[in-house]
Amino acid sequence: MAVKDIMDALRGETLEDIGLKENLAQLVKDIKLIGSELDVLLYTPKKGLEDILRAKVQNALSDVPDVKKVNVKFTETPPQQAQQGAQIPTGQPAFTKRKVPGVKHLIAVGSGKGGVGKSTVAANLALALAKLGYRVGLLDADIYGPSVPTLLGLKGTRATVNERNRIVPAEKFGIKVLSIGFMLPSEDTPVIWRGPMLMKALTQFLFDVDWGELDYLILDLPPGTGDVQLTLAQNVDISGAVVVTTPQDVALADVKKATSMFKEVQIPVLGVIENMAYFICPSDSQKYYIFGKGKTAEFASAYGLKILGSIPIDPEVSERSDKGEPIVVENPESEVAKAFYGIARIVTQELS
């Protein structure tokens, strides 16, 4: 993880040679990593040490992978813990989380595991919020398999830039939509972004976009808890996260990791969405809990999490998704759509 590497490298740099008892990490007041460019705000206990401290930071970080440029600024205000006379911090720094301009609430949709329906949930949650009257955007940051263009019938859409050099989102079903898929030359192009370049693309996709004024921006994250999710979570002001799972042991095991990741970076987990929770048999209208009943509830209560809603498994979802006809819009009376409307209402209450 880039941030841990950075702090470890700074911690390894003692300053006795310039008369300070601290190591470099203990002087860090703030730190921000966007793409491969790192901004460090450093406390200077004595005037006149700026140049040497700058050189020491740059030297300490020269071997850290993913950091290509280091900008050092100085402050005379000590880090908070030092001001209070407490131990100087040795752990993770406080991050400067950037707010997406014009967006009231940014909601991250994550999952521990791939294929649990995260993108389906992100898209239908966005549409349900829009149907409830909110101004909504959807950002598909799932670099490994951007499926929003298919889900919303936007295949072939390409990103355009306006006269102010800002990316213009597409508009469909009353929401603003941007997908990393709009950046790829074709659907079959393999995604080869990695590390810093990928981070740059993702941060551009949040901050260099003409979102206008939005009540909610839904961020469809890649599945899992990799560096991408963590770096985004650390650098972007996210109001809350929802975690999508299916009620299977393999999926729930990974949800624990995703939940812990959000907690670690101080993003409130609004709750868990249980997808493919049961099947309603068309012949007898009975609910059949294909993957077992109660597992998600057990998990949620063990972790003190709310279940925001349970969505049935319904072939209509996948059929319509493949045709770019989201179920919330095309069949709002279906059980699945009703579940999404319920979830949307709870999410708005949680954030109000």
Ligand SMILES: Nc1ncnc2c1ncn2[C@@H]1O[C@H](COP(=O)(O)OP(=O)(O)OP(=O)(O)O)[C@@H](O)[C@H]1O
């Ligand atoms: N409730 C549901 N009922 C039936 N099919 C569903 C349901 N939810 C999702 N699906 C289907 O499951 C498949 C996977 O869904 P989706 O692409 O949303 O998952 P994902 O978690 O985003 O996957 P990935 O990790 O690949 O991004 C799709 O074919 C989708 O149509």
